[in-house]
Amino acid sequence: MKNSSVSNSFLSLKLLVPSLSIAIAACGGATASQVSPNEIPGLEARLESEPSNGKVLLRYAAALFSADRCTDAVPVARRGMAVRPGDALGPLVVGQCLERDGDYSGAVDLYGSFATRNPDARGVSAVRSRQMLARRAGATQQARAALASEQQLQGEPTDPRSVAVLPLTIVGDSIYQPLSRGLAQMITSDLGLLQQFRLLERLQLGAILNELEFSQGDRVDPGTAARVGRLMRAGRMVSGLTVIPPDGDVRLETTVVQSTGEVTSPSSSTGRLRDLLRLEKEIVVEIAGQLGYVLSPAERQAILENGTQDLAAFLAYSNGLVAEDLGDYGSAARFYQQAVQADPGFQGAREGYEASTAAPGVASSSASDVTTVAAAPPSRAPGASGAVANEFLASQFDLVPHATDAPTDDNGTNTSISVPPETVTSEGTPTNSTGTVRIVFKLP
Numbered sequence: 001m002k003n004s005s006v007s008n009s010f011l012s013l014k015l016l017v018p019s020l021s022i023a024i025a026a027c028g029g030a031t032a033s034q035v036s037p038n039e040i041p042g043l044e045a046r047l048e049s050e051p052s053n054g055k056v057l058l059r060y061a062a063a064l065f066s067a068d069r070c071t072d073a074v075p076v077a078r079r080g081m082a083v084r085p086g087d088a089l090g091p092l093v094v095g096q097c098l099e100r101d102g103d104y105s106g107a108v109d110l111y112g113s114f115a116t117r118n119p120d121a122r123g124v125s126a127v128r129s130r131q132m133l134a135r136r137a138g139a140t141q142q143a144r145a146a147l148a149s150e151q152q153l154q155g156e157p158t159d160p161r162s163v164a165v166l167p168l169t170i171v172g173d174s175i176y177q178p179l180s181r182g183l184a185q186m187i188t189s190d191l192g193l194l195q196q197f198r199l200l201e202r203l204q205l206g207a208i209l210n211e212l213e214f215s216q217g218d219r220v221d222p223g224t225a226a227r228v229g230r231l232m233r234a235g236r237m238v239s240g241l242t243v244i245p246p247d248g249d250v251r252l253e254t255t256v257v258q259s260t261g262e263v264t265s266p267s268s269s270t271g272r273l274r275d276l277l278r279l280e281k282e283i284v285v286e287i288a289g290q291l292g293y294v295l296s297p298a299e300r301q302a303i304l305e306n307g308t309q310d311l312a313a314f315l316a317y318s319n320g321l322v323a324e325d326l327g328d329y330g331s332a333a334r335f336y337q338q339a340v341q342a343d344p345g346f347q348g349a350r351e352g353y354e355a356s357t358a359a360p361g362v363a364s365s366s367a368s369d370v371t372t373v374a375a376a377p378p379s380r381a382p383g384a385s386g387a388v389a390n391e392f393l394a395s396q397f398d399l400v401p402h403a404t405d406a407p408t409d410d411n412g413t414n415t416s417i418s419v420p421p422e423t424v425t426s427e428g429t430p431t432n433s434t435g436t437v438r439i440v441f442k443l444p
Helices: 004-028 037-049 054-066 070-083 089-100 104-117 124-148 179-192 202-211 222-232 273-290 297-305 311-325 329-342 347-364 367-374 386-397
Strands: 159-165 169-172 234-244 250-258 267-271 416-419 437-440
Touching (some): 054 070, 054 089, 054 367, 070 089, 089 104, 089 367, 124 202, 124 222, 124 347, 159 179, 159 202, 169 179, 179 202, 179 311, 202 222, 202 311, 222 234, 222 250, 250 273, 273 297, 311 329, 329 347, 347 367
Parallel strands (some): 159 234, 169 234
Antiparallel strands (some): 250 267, 416 437
């Protein structure tokens, strides 16, 4: 085993380097300077002779935005976006103006559309971060508005096509508690592939549960689930339980709760811990059946290919979701990075890393910084593949297991992973402990 102090210092340095590199790239690599309201007269004069110059249009829109003139900035930015659809400056100006008006849904859609069409554009990390921040603000706004008008909502019908997946209750060791968010997010993502349903976002549910003062790990009873459904106008809620014993099979169980409070018979799937993500896919098929929908072969295949089948990557991703929901973006980025290193093809983890890495700078930036963040190169998680990823994780996080606690899979591959010191507890709160925490999957 390595010397503790040396190992911890090396770990801290390794975790810090990506963030420093991104910060340097975002500043030193930027091709645009800060914008100022003082530029408005000069830009207006230039547009008289070059009315279709996209770069000038977007800089002019940014200058108007920095002067707090969103009413004027938005139409100018949209003209610039028509000429330069791959420039992040346009959506960053329009989206933030929508946010200022309280139209978080419109901002989220705009940011998402740009990021989907331009995944490698400069400024795309800032766009993803703004989307994440707008989702959070919009979810909180919606939750408070729903609770304030709960009496009026009592008699209104819910949308039978709207489905929400509550955080699953995890019965087992505290290291598995983050799977509560991870499994709920994966079920949501899988069901979202079906055009039959409209899935509510994790942050929307989290905001309602926060307002109702439910903490991480609390089991939501059918009555509360039905209440949450009414507040969110969701016709059906998926509630679940995962039992992970020290020895023996894992059980994944879900029920569907109608907004009336009616509960379906539970669906369950049982298997070894190493098969947890396959069990999740099986349960999604059963949930769809409980919702009255039979999947086509193509839909089944799409669900099977969605996400990751690497359990270490998924646990790191689940920890990232918990940290992100707590607003701890630094820890979230590190967890997402671990997930990508374990499974380089895990797109959800890549996008989470990108948004979380840029979030602190984006959240604290001023209106004058919009041109700078729009010019920053994308944040990309360092990648590795297969055995290289396992060796990389082991070398950074001191994963050499004890002989007595190093289970292997059928191929003799070690299935342990560590998390950095900012480990999230079963209550969802980051700890301040030092040293490396080794997580060992005890596979029966």
